[in-house]
Amino acid sequence: MSSLCVLPPECLLQPFTVPQRLMLGPGPSNVPARITAAGAQPILGHLHAETIEIMNQIKSGIQYAFQTQNRVTLAVSGPGHAAMECAIFNSLEHGESVLIAINGIWGERAAEIAERIGAKVNTLVTSAGGYFTNEEIEQALDKYRPVVFFLTHGESSTGVVHPIDGIGDLCHKYNCLFLVDSVAALGGTPICMDEQGIDIMYTGSQKVLNAPPGTAPISFSERACQKIFNRRTKPISYFLDMNLLANYWGCDDKPVRVIKHLNTLIKGLENSWKRHKEVAEYFHKGLGEMGLKLFVQDKKARLPTVTTIVAPPGYDWREITGYIMKTYNMEISGGLGPSAGMVLRVGLMGCNSSKANVDKVLEALADALKHCHKSRV
Numbered sequence: 001m002s003s004l005c006v007l008p009p010e011c012l013l014q015p016f017t018v019p020q021r022l023m024l025g026p027g028p029s030n031v032p033a034r035i036t037a038a039g040a041q042p043i044l045g046h047l048h049a050e051t052i053e054i055m056n057q058i059k060s061g062i063q064y065a066f067q068t069q070n071r072v073t074l075a076v077s078g079p080g081h082a083a084m085e086c087a088i089f090n091s092l093e094h095g096e097s098v099l100i101a102i103n104g105i106w107g108e109r110a111a112e113i114a115e116r117i118g119a120k121v122n123t124l125v126t127s128a129g130g131y132f133t134n135e136e137i138e139q140a141l142d143k144y145r146p147v148v149f150f151l152t153h154g155e156s157s158t159g160v161v162h163p164i165d166g167i168g169d170l171c172h173k174y175n176c177l178f179l180v181d182s183v184a185a186l187g188g189t190p191i192c193m194d195e196q197g198i199d200i201m202y203t204g205s206q207k208v209l210n211a212p213p214g215t216a217p218i219s220f221s222e223r224a225c226q227k228i229f230n231r232r233t234k235p236i237s238y239f240l241d242m243n244l245l246a247n248y249w250g251c252d253d254k255p256v257r258v259i260k261h262l263n264t265l266i267k268g269l270e271n272s273w274k275r276h277k278e279v280a281e282y283f284h285k286g287l288g289e290m291g292l293k294l295f296v297q298d299k300k301a302r303l304p305t306v307t308t309i310v311a312p313p314g315y316d317w318r319e320i321t322g323y324i325m326k327t328y329n330m331e332i333s334g335g336l337g338p339s340a341g342m343v344l345r346v347g348l349m350g351c352n353s354s355k356a357n358v359d360k361v362l363e364a365l366a367d368a369l370k371h372c373h374k375s376r377v
Contacts, residue, residue: 021325022352024361025333026156026184026306028206028213029349035211055249062217065209065269066201067192073219074249076202076240080183083202083216085113086240087179090228091148091200094118099146099176101137103130103162104155105337106181114150117236122146128158128338129296129308134166141174147227148177148200154185157336159296159308159345161189168197177224183207183216187269188276188305188349199224208272208305210350276353280304283348283358290366295343305353308335308343314374317344320365323372328364 023030044051062073076083088110092098097120100111107123115121122144124132141149149171154161164180171178177199182191186201187208193201198221205215220228220242228242235241246252280302284294287309295308311317317334321344324330335343346361348354 019329022328022330022357022360024346024348024352024357025331026336026345026347027204027349029208029210029347029352031210031212032351039212052250059249059251062219065187065203065217066219067269068194068201068219068221070193070219070221072225072242072246072251074217074245074251075205076216076218076245077214078216079206079213080181080202080204080216081109082240083183083204083218084110084181085237086216086218086242086245087200087202088113088119088148088150089117089235089237089240090231090242091177091179091224092117092119093231093233095120096148097122097144097146098148098150099124099140099144100150101132101152101162102126103132103160104128104152104157104339106152106155106157106183107150108337110150110152110181128342129160131160131162131298131301134163134170137167138170138173141170141176145174146176148179150179150181153180153182153191154189154303154305156184156303156306156345156347158339159294159303159306159343160301161185161303162301164191164196164198168199171199172197172223177221177227184306184349185303187272188353189303190273193219193221207347208276208349208353210352272350276304276348279348279353279355279358280307282355283307283346283362286358286362287365290362290369292365295339305347305349307346307348308339309346311335311341311343312369312374315369315372317341319372320344320368323368324364327367328360330361330364332361332364 059073076086098114099122100107102108102123102125111121111123124140168178179200180198182201183204184207186203200220202216202218205211206213247254293310295310296302321332324332333345
């Protein structure tokens with residue numbers, strides 16, 4: 001008899017088969033074979049010349065995807081939340097004023113993170129499915145005089161893509177850094193960091209980039225670097241301290257360099273924007289022909305990577321998503337945060353953004369509406 005009190009679990013002695021599913025929720029998305037193959041490459045040492053070369057290539061890819069020449073551009077090890085915390089932890093100090101635009105759950109999360117580090121949090125709030133005009137933003141900037149303004153580019157909880165043009169100029173007019181969360185949007189709809197005056201921007205690997213979760217590209221403008229590298233106090237997180245991360249990625253002039261992880265990036269940025277727009281419009285047309293309504297009424301505010309559909313009256317959205325998963329091995333999701341119980345969310349991101357996948361999800365939705373229980377409304 002073994003002298004160990006805890007024996008090896010039987011479940012770990014057996015192989016585990018992962019099912020092949022079509023991931024059409026708001027993320028993660030399916031990972032193409034070429035990317036899974038890259039993940040199976042041999043392990044390198046963190047200071048090997050090849051690793052440094054890989055990191056330099058990753059940095060160049062992020063600069064391309066973000067459309068920026070920022071020298072402080074890198075990938076954080078962690079999900080989109082890690083990049084959100086990295087951006088907020090480094091750009092804000094205790095007692096400083098921040099303005100956060102809230103039109104969904106990601107603005108709410110940013111406000112809570114900023115509050116936890118002792119920042120003075122001011123909010124600009126609209127209802128789910130809405131967005132802010134530049135006039136509303138300028139009024140709030142003038143009123144609160146924040147050092148940072150946070151905005152979600154692609155609000156995946158409500159399916160809204162927020163206009164970006166002109167906001168960077170407004171922020172700089174009021175001596176404020178412009179911080180953009182583009183986790184659910186980057187690569188699927190146009191955004192150009194330098195041209196649009198964005199000071200800090202981040203995204204996630206598991207959305208349009210079609211990579212496994214756990215890597216979060218982020219970039220800082222020279223304006224942002226002037227603030228974060230001249231803080232009165234150290235950031236509260238050692239792991240996310242940009243003084244260290246910038247050195248890890250060779251973004252500063254210091255000789256020591258420690259190496260982090262790698263990421264895969266998209267190719268053909270303008271083609272990707274065009275394809276996501278066309279596929280989303282094809283999907284929206286098909287939904288309309290089925291009699292389903294889109295949650296975001298303003299066409300120009302519809303996020304092409306995540307479509308929000310008004311939950312069909314009389315149906316339980318959980319039964320619809322459960323039926324589609326069981327019958328078609330396909331994931332679609334319900335609402336999140338302010339849209340919980342109100343919508344179905346379908347993600348068409350990266351390699352999943354195709355008319356063939358639209359046809360599949362339309363077929364699945366039509367079938368679900370036939371077989372799921374409908375109560376009298």
